[in-house]
Amino acid sequence: MHSLIGSVxxxxxxxxxxxxxxxxxxxxxGKSKLAFTTDSYVVKPxxxxxxxxxxxxxxxxxxxxxxxxxxxxxxxxxxIMEEGFGAKDLSKIVMSIKKAAGSSGVKVVTGDTKVVERxxxxxxxxxxxxxxxxxxxxxxxxxxxxxxxxxxSGPIGDHAISVISKREGISFGTKVKSDSASLLRLIRKALGxxxxxxxxxxxxxxxxxxxxxxxxxxxSFGIALEESQIPVSEGVREACELLGFDPLYLACxxxxxxxxxxxxxxxxxxxxxxxxxxxxxxxxxxxxxxxKGKVYINTRSGGKRLVDMLSGExxxxxx
Amino acid sequence: MHSLIGSVxxxxxxxxxxxxxxxxxxxxxGKSKLAFTTDSYVVKPxxxxxxxxxxxxxxxxxxxxxxxxxxxxxxxxxxIMEEGFGAKDLSKIVMSIKKAAGSSGVKVVTGDTKVVERxxxxxxxxxxxxxxxxxxxxxxxxxxxxxxxxxxSGPIGDHAISVISKREGISFGTKVKSDSASLLRLIRKALGxxxxxxxxxxxxxxxxxxxxxxxxxxxSFGIALEESQIPVSEGVREACELLGFDPLYLACxxxxxxxxxxxxxxxxxxxxxxxxxxxxxxxxxxxxxxxKGKVYINTRSGGKRLVDMLSGExxxxxx
Numbered sequence: 311m312h313s314l315i316g317s318v319x320x321x322x323x324x325x326x327x328x329x330x331x332x333x334x335x336x337x338x339x340g341k342s343k344l345a346f347t348t349d350s351y352v353v354k355p356x357x358x359x360x361x362x363x364x365x366x367x368x369x370x371x372x373x374x375x376x377x378x379x380x381x382x383x384x385x386x387x388x389x390i391m392e393e394g395f396g397a398k399d400l401s402k403i404v405m406s407i408k409k410a411a412g413s414s415g416v417k418v419v420t421g422d423t424k425v426v427e428r429x430x431x432x433x434x435x436x437x438x439x440x441x442x443x444x445x446x447x448x449x450x451x452x453x454x455x456x457x458x459x460x461x462x463s464g465p466i467g468d469h470a471i472s473v474i475s476k477r478e479g480i481s482f483g484t485k486v487k488s489d490s491a492s493l494l495r496l497i498r499k500a501l502g503x504x505x506x507x508x509x510x511x512x513x514x515x516x517x518x519x520x521x522x523x524x525x526x527x528x529x530s531f532g533i534a535l536e537e538s539q540i541p542v543s544e545g546v547r548e549a550c551e552l553l554g555f556d557p558l559y560l561a562c563x564x565x566x567x568x569x570x571x572x573x574x575x576x577x578x579x580x581x582x583x584x585x586x587x588x589x590x591x592x593x594x595x596x597x598x599x600x601x602k603g604k605v606y607i608n609t610r611s612g613g614k615r616l617v618d619m620l621s622g623e624x625x626x627x628x629x
Numbered sequence: 630m631h632s633l634i635g636s637v638x639x640x641x642x643x644x645x646x647x648x649x650x651x652x653x654x655x656x657x658x659g660k661s662k663l664a665f666t667t668d669s670y671v672v673k674p675x676x677x678x679x680x681x682x683x684x685x686x687x688x689x690x691x692x693x694x695x696x697x698x699x700x701x702x703x704x705x706x707x708x709i710m711e712e713g714f715g716a717k718d719l720s721k722i723v724m725s726i727k728k729a730a731g732s733s734g735v736k737v738v739t740g741d742t743k744v745v746e747r748x749x750x751x752x753x754x755x756x757x758x759x760x761x762x763x764x765x766x767x768x769x770x771x772x773x774x775x776x777x778x779x780x781x782s783g784p785i786g787d788h789a790i791s792v793i794s795k796r797e798g799i800s801f802g803t804k805v806k807s808d809s810a811s812l813l814r815l816i817r818k819a820l821g822x823x824x825x826x827x828x829x830x831x832x833x834x835x836x837x838x839x840x841x842x843x844x845x846x847x848x849s850f851g852i853a854l855e856e857s858q859i860p861v862s863e864g865v866r867e868a869c870e871l872l873g874f875d876p877l878y879l880a881c882x883x884x885x886x887x888x889x890x891x892x893x894x895x896x897x898x899x900x901x902x903x904x905x906x907x908x909x910x911x912x913x914x915x916x917x918x919x920x921k922g923k924v925y926i927n928t929r930s931g932g933k934r935l936v937d938m939l940s941g942e943x944x945x946x947x948x
Contacts, residue, residue, distance in 0.1 A: 319706070319740055322723045323730070327703070327738040335738035337703060339762050342659035348705035348758055349741045352749075384646070384656060386667035386758050387638070390709075404641050411642070419646040419654035421638055422668045426946060430671075430751040439667055439705050439758035443658055627745060 331524075333374040333511055336444065343447055345380035347371055348439040354627040356399070356433055358476045360468070360488030363436055364403035366563060366629060368410035369492050370514070371440040376497045377510040377566060379449045380442030382414060388422040388437040395434055403434070414492040416440065446501045451525045451569075453508040458597040459575040460533060461568040463496060463582050464489065464590035465541040466518050467560030470628050471549045477627075482552065484545035489587075491564030496585035503581035506571035513567050514629060516620055518594075519558040521567050522605045523619045532601030535617065537609045540594045558607075559620050561628045569597065650843075652693040652830055655763065662766055664699035666690055667758040673946040675718070675752055677795045679787070679807030682755055683722035685882060685948060687729035688811050689833070690759040695816045696829040696885060698768045699761030701733060707741040707756040714753055722753070733811040735759065765820045770844045770888075772827040777916040778894040779852060780887040782815060782901050783808065783909035784860040785837050786879030789947050790868045796946075801871065803864035808906075810883030815904035822900035825890035832886050833948060835939055837913075838877035840886050841924045842938045851920030854936065856928045859913045877926075878939050880947045888916065 320328065327335045334345035349370050356363040368385065375382040387407065391400070411418055472488040475481065493512065501507060513521040518540070522533050542550075542557045550557050564587060570578045575593060582588035595607075605617040639647065646654045653664035668689050675682040687704065694701040706726065710719070730737055791807040794800065812831065820826060832840040837859075841852050861869075861876045869876050883906060889897045894912060901907035914926075924936040 316742065318720060318723055319737075319742070322727050323706070323737040323740075325736045325738065327736060328740075332739075335703065335705075337738065339663065339702065339760075340659060340661035342661050344658065344760070346703055346705065346760055347739050348707045348756065350707040350709050350743050350756060352709060352743045352745050354749075383658065384654065384665055386654075386665065387642070388667045388669040388756050388758075390669050390671060390754055401637060404637055408641050417644045417646060418638075418642040419644065419656065420651075420666050421642075421647075423638070424669050424671045424946075426671050426751065429748075430673075430946075431754070432745065432749040435709055435750070435754070437667065437669060437707050437756040437758075439707075439756075441658075441663075441665055441760060627743075627749075 332378055334378040334380065336378060343444040345375050345378045345442045345444055347374040348437065350435060350437040351629055352435050352627050353473060353629050354432065355476055358488055359472045361490040362403060362406050363434060364406035365410040366490050367436040367438040368407055368414065369490050369563060370629065371438040372414045372416060373493045373512045375440050375442035376494050377512050379446030379501060380444045382416045382440055382442040384419045385416050385438050385440040386420045387418050389434060390424045390426060390431050391434040392431050393425055393428045410492065414494050449509055451509045454531060454569050454597055456531055456597055456599045457572045458508060458569050459572060459593050460595040461570065461579055461582060461591060462518065462541065462594045463566040463588045465543040466562050466565060467546040467557040468543055469563040470560035470625060471546050473628050474625060475549065482545050482548045484548060486545035486549060489562050489564035491587050493564060493566050496582060496588045497566060499581040499585050500568055500578050503577045504570060504574035506574040507568060507578065509569045511567050513565055514561050514563060516624060517559040517561055518567065519617045520620060526603050526605055528603060530602055532598045533595050533605045534598050535595040535605065535607040537607050539592050541590045541592050558617060563629060651697055653697040653699065655697060662763040664694050664697045664761045664763055666693040667756065669754060669756040670948055671754050671946050672792060672948050673751065674795055677807055678791045680809035681722060681725050682753060683725035684729040685809050686755040686757040687726055687733065688809050688882060689948065690757040691733045691735060692812045692831045694759050694761035695813050696831050698765030698820065699763045701735045701759055701761040703738045704735050704757050704759040705739045706737050708753060709743045709745060709750050710753040711750050712744055712747045729811065733813050768828050770828045773850060773888050773916055775850055775916055775918045776891045777827060777888050778891060778912050779914040780889065780898055780901060780910060781837065781860065781913045782885040782907045784862040785881050785884060786865040786876040787862055788882040789879035789944060790865050792947050793944060794868065801864050801867045803867060805864035805868060808881050808883035810906050812883060812885050812906065815901060815907045816885060818900040818904050819887055819897050822896045823889060823893035825893040826887060826897065828888045830886050832884055833880050833882060835943060836878040836880055837886065838936045839939060845922050845924055847922060849921055851917045852914050852924045853917045854914035854924065854926040856926050858911050860909045860911050877936060882948060
């Protein structure tokens with residue numbers, strides 16, 4: 311259904327900026343190069359280990375701007391809630407938004423609230439849109455070259471597992487907390503360390519596998535992942551075994567995928583690791599001239615397999 | 630509940646831009662003066678005489694930018710829909726968005742879609758945010774002076790009545806169509822005709838009465854309306870009599886309230902009337918030194934009464 315909608319909207323509303331399919335739209339107004347993005351959050355449950363719908367909404371929009379090389383400046387906040395939604399929960403969410411916005415240095419400058427009858431929405435939905443100013447122009451998957459490295463800024467899948475386990479009331483031996491966080495400082499450090507970063511994205515819906523497939527799709531290179539190098543936390547590993555998930559497809563909400571030249575890989579990795587949210591960063595793969603348009607993985611057991619787009623349904627209401 | 634939420638958010642997230650409470654936030658990036666706004670649309674039913682949730686969402690955001698003296702440039706589109714929402718309805722809405730955006734000269738440059746389980750949202754909710762560039766800076770209720778005129782660009786309340794009558798399955802002698810429209814051209818004509826326009830707003834939620842009360846609240850002037858001059862269509866009048874509504878409180882989605890100097894009133898009224906959506910424009914009141922902070926109305930019958938903020942609940946899900 312997602313892809314159906316995506317294609318209907320993309321086709322009918324097509325324009326040069328929309329068709330770039332970035333995490334943010336990038337355009338000039340006057341002499342300023344701006345980034346603009348939007349996301350709605352329908353996560354269920356609204357409170358989960360490591361975050362809530364409020365902090366998630368702020369981090370998500372801040373990160374979508376940051377990975378485009380922009381300094382996030384202003385965000386909007388639009389709330390849809392059902393009648394009778396608890397004042398205490400609302401207050402917790404607002405405080406969480408305040409904290410997340412404060413620590414990301416963005417101002418909530420405009421907003422909207424709509425209250426619908428009980429049963430017409432599930433508790434509360436939040437939309438945040440954001441505007442930022444580009445300070446590192448030119449990031450684009452089109453810039454990627456054979457030999458570039460693929461860095462992931464930390465363990466993958468913690469967000470999805472924290473939400474799913476809370477929703478389903480499942481607990482694992484190791485508690486999993488969402489990775490939801492503002493990537494602003496981490497990305498500033500990374501971009502400050504090299505002029506040869508080609509492209510960044512936060513692997514949210516569909517996880518690392520989907521993000522990398524979107525990068526390679528229709529392009530003249532492939533990506534080879536090294537399974538042994540991909541950071542996965544103990545808890546996520548346990549959960550995936552128990553529930554039959556593949557961590558490559560699980561959403562992160564505080565991780566960045568960074569593609570950088572071979573030459574600058576070490577510098578960028580060190581810069582990322584110097585940030586508190588980047589300690590678990592790793593080089594997980596390389597851009598190759600083989601397997602054009604595809605992502606494959608060299609498995610721990612010495613094999614090689616294709617990492618495809620997710621064929622079935624994605625986990626619903628993770629963000 | 631709205632005001633409770635408003636005050637919680639306003640208090641906790643306060644900053645200089647948010648506290649101006651404009652229809653859009655206004656700020657500078659580089660040398661550009663920008664306007665930024667957001668609104669979620671939860672109108673029920675999603676199709677109504679004169680429009681649908683798609684055109685409404687585009688017009689609403691375009692108008693919020695336009696009344697701040699901005700040229701709307703780019704909008705975002707975020708959709709939340711329930712599983713199983715009809716492809717035919719979705720397609721109608723997309724085509725309606727396309728048409729509204731095209732006729733307003735704005736591009737949809739970024740978007741998001743979330744699908745929730747059936748019953749977790751009522752059909753479809755749409756958020757549009759927008760970015761525009763200010764070409765007529767300085768519009769502000771703080772600029773309003775005693776003696777200024779209050780112009781309304783056309784009959785009030787048609788949007789609210791069209792939605793309510795469709796929702797409740799009521800028909801009146803005269804069919805009422807929503808006034809939902811892009812005010813872009815009308816406002817450009819108005820602003821082009823005078824340098825003495827002080828302030829503009831589109832009287833959406835809470836209607837003309839609420840908009841004017843927001844203007845006068847805590848300020849050192851009042852507004853005197855002339856009941857006989859306020860344009861109300863035949864159908865809205867009938868509906869109000871039947872249903873016990875006061876047209877002053879009914880939402881419009883294609884009307885502008887314009888406050889202008891006494892000297893330039895005639896010029897601006899002519900400019901507004903020259904637009905196809907402004908043919909029914911009228912001077913409906915004056916800014917006075919009396920009744921500071923209040924709105925009152927000289928009634929048809931020769932009396933005078935206070936036009937207060939709406940004390941009860943507003944009509945739900947009109948926009």
